[in-house]
Amino acid sequence: MYSQALNTKDAAAADTSPEAASFQARIDAEERIEPNDWMPDAYRRTLIRQISQHAHSEIVGMLPEGNWITRAPSLRRKAALLAKVQDEGGHGLYLYSAAETLGVAREELVDQLLTGRAKYSSIFNYPTLSWADIGTIGWLVDGAAIMNQIPLCRCSFGPYARAMIRVCREESFHQRQGYEIVLTLARGTPAQKAMAQDALNRWWWPCLMMFGPPDTDSQHSDTSMRWKIKRFTNDALRQKFIDATVPQGHFLGLTFPDPDLRFDEASGHWQCGTIDWSEFRRVLAGDGPCNRERLAARQKAHDDGAWVREAALAHAAKQQRKAA
Amino acid sequence: MTNTPLWEVFVRARNGLAHKHVGSVHAADATMALQAARDVYTRRGEGLSLWVVPSNAIVASDPTDREMLFEPTGSKIYRHPTFYEVPEEVGHM
Ligand SMILES: [Fe+2]
Ligand SMILES: [Fe+2]
Numbered sequence: 001m002y003s004q005a006l007n008t009k010d011a012a013a014a015d016t017s018p019e020a021a022s023f024q025a026r027i028d029a030e031e032r033i034e035p036n037d038w039m040p041d042a043y044r045r046t047l048i049r050q051i052s053q054h055a056h057s058e059i060v061g062m063l064p065e066g067n068w069i070t071r072a073p074s075l076r077r078k079a080a081l082l083a084k085v086q087d088e089g090g091h092g093l094y095l096y097s098a099a100e101t102l103g104v105a106r107e108e109l110v111d112q113l114l115t116g117r118a119k120y121s122s123i124f125n126y127p128t129l130s131w132a133d134i135g136t137i138g139w140l141v142d143g144a145a146i147m148n149q150i151p152l153c154r155c156s157f158g159p160y161a162r163a164m165i166r167v168c169r170e171e172s173f174h175q176r177q178g179y180e181i182v183l184t185l186a187r188g189t190p191a192q193k194a195m196a197q198d199a200l201n202r203w204w205w206p207c208l209m210m211f212g213p214p215d216t217d218s219q220h221s222d223t224s225m226r227w228k229i230k231r232f233t234n235d236a237l238r239q240k241f242i243d244a245t246v247p248q249g250h251f252l253g254l255t256f257p258d259p260d261l262r263f264d265e266a267s268g269h270w271q272c273g274t275i276d277w278s279e280f281r282r283v284l285a286g287d288g289p290c291n292r293e294r295l296a297a298r299q300k301a302h303d304d305g306a307w308v309r310e311a312a313l314a315h316a317a318k319q320q321r322k323a324a
Numbered sequence: 325m326t327n328t329p330l331w332e333v334f335v336r337a338r339n340g341l342a343h344k345h346v347g348s349v350h351a352a353d354a355t356m357a358l359q360a361a362r363d364v365y366t367r368r369g370e371g372l373s374l375w376v377v378p379s380n381a382i383v384a385s386d387p388t389d390r391e392m393l394f395e396p397t398g399s400k401i402y403r404h405p406t407f408y409e410v411p412e413e414v415g416h417m
Contacts, residue, residue, distance in 0.1 A: 037387045086367070093364045097347040100330065106350055107327050163347070170368075309328060312352035319353060 004122060004212040004284060015040045027228050032158040035101035043227055047157050048102050049118070050229065052109045055095035056120040059113075060294050062088045064128040065137060073131060080177045081134060087174065091167045098159040114299055122280060123210050125288030132185050132192075132199035138178015140200075140207045140245065146171045147241045148211065151231035160229075179248065186252040193253070200249065201257040208272065209280040211238040217277075239269055246270045330379040331357040333364075335371035343375050351376075 019038050026033065033039055062085050069085065072078035096106055112118035123141055128134060149171065152164040185196040212218060212234040224230035232240075249256055260273030282288065328350040334343035346365050351357035357376040366374070385393060401407050410417050 034387070036384060083367075090364050090367060093349070094347055097349070100348065105327060106330075159347075166346075309352075312356060313328065316353035316356075 004119070004210070004280075015042070024226070027156050027226075030228075031156075032161065033156050034158045035103075042223070043229075044102050046224065046227070046229065047160065048099055048104050050224075051095050051099040051102075051160055051163075052104070052112065053119055053121075055092045055099060055109070056113045056118055057124065058088050058092035058095060060120045060124045060298065061141075062092075063294055063297050064124055064126070064290075065134060067128050068131060068134050071131070072134075077181070084138070084174050084177065087170045091170070094163040094166055095160075098157075098163045101159045110302065114295070114302060116286070116295065119284065121210060122283040122288065123206055125283050125290045125294060126202070126206050127290050129202075130195050130199060132182065132195040133203070135178045135181025135185060135196070136199040136203045138174050138176075139182050139248070140178075140203050141210070142171055142174040142178060143245060144207050144210045144241050146175060147237050147244070151237075154228075154231060156228040182252055182254075186254060196252070197254050200254050204257050205275065205279075206283075208238055208242070208275055209277075209283075211235075211241065213277060213280070214275075242270045242272055328352055329357075331361070331376040332379050332382060333357075333361040334375040334377070335361075335365055336373035337371050339372060343373065346370075348379060349376070 020040055023033075023039060023043075033043075065081060065085050065088070069078060069081055072081050096109060099109060100106060109118070113120070123144075128137070146168065149164050149168050153161055153168055155161040155164065182196050182199075185192040187193075215233045215235045218234055225233075246256065246261065258273045260271070262271055263269075264271050283291070286292075329352065330348055330350055331354075332348050333346050335346050336343045349357055349360040349364055351360050354376060358374060361374050361376050365371070397403070
């Protein structure tokens with residue numbers, strides 16, 4: 001999901017120490033692990049990577065939507081979009097804060113993003129071409145994020161789970177405001193409905209890719225599941241999302257860009273066609289439509305803010321000298 | 325470049341409740357830490373009062389001392405009211 005790049009093999013040598021055994025026993029007993037508790041190095045490393053990539057995704061995710069704030073069609077929509085984008089910034093900050101409890105500095109995490117050493121979700125490398133994209137992102141991208149984040153509220157690492165509880169409380173507004181936008185367009189003029197359909201056509205497949213590679217390819221899942229960082233597999237979450245979303249799309253009178261999409265009576269699930277995983281790998285590797293633009297925007301914001309950070313520190317030092 | 329200091333943030337949800345830890349922010353000084361904490365942690369009426377504390381000012385007990393510090397109370401059942409017998413006729417006490 002927001003840490004898709006974790007789905008690569010990370011050969012962690014099995015830790016057979018007594019500490020590791022009692023750690024696993026605590027996890028199995030559904031105890032939460034807190035920052036100062038003993039934990040295997042690989043658990044710490046996995047969490048730092050996962051939480052920081054999740055944080056980066058929230059921050060980079062502000063860019064495609066921020067693109068439409070000045071062009072929102074009404075004051076009501078603009079106020080909602082501003083609040084949503086601000087929330088995403090807040091989510092990023094809750095998550096950086098959780099990652100830092102594991103002993104990594106914020107500056108280091110930001111540096112990892114800007115130098116391309118850390119990934120963020122593939123979904124934010126797609127462009128927002130029309131206003132309908134803003135509705136569709138709220139409905140689908142935030143919808144997919146909710147599917148992924150609800151089980152993370154029970155993650156074994158306390159600070160991550162607590163951050164996710166705050167995030168989940170705020171996400172529901174994001175999805176509902178998005179669906180309302182799409183609904184308004186779908187019930188509007190033929191041109192507006194066509195705009196909504198076009199957005200769904202472009203976002204549907206990338207949204208399914210948000211859940212990461214199929215279970216058959218993601219060896220990393222096993223360890224994450226054993227550590228209860230992850231509670232459901234990529235495919236299980238993707239299926240939940242499809243089952244929840246397809247009827248919502250049909251209610252809008254829109255069609256999904258998948259000729260193979262069908263309801264399977266026997267299993268009670270919607271079955272989708274084949275996902276183009278080569279596109280996913282391309283986008284994740286840096287070759288999506290907007291990868292360069294997104295990183296350039298983050299780099300520029302970081303550079304343009306440098307004098308503010310320096311001035312704030314200089315001011316604080318001066319106040320301290322005066323007080324001394 | 326110097327790292328911007330880290331502050332722990334505590335929010336009082338409403339009067340009558342204690343301040344509760346919610347997370348952290350980075351800020352150059354206390355004033356800016358309060359401002360950042362307000363922006364990040366109270367966007368929906370989560371609180372009426374904020375504390376920010378320099379993270380490095382917090383002294384924490386060591387989790388490996390947990391048994392030594394907290395287990396002994398488990399055996400001191402005479403600290404609980406149910407340890408004492410009061411005849412039923414006396415009524416609620
Ligand atoms: Fe978010
Ligand atoms: Fe969101």
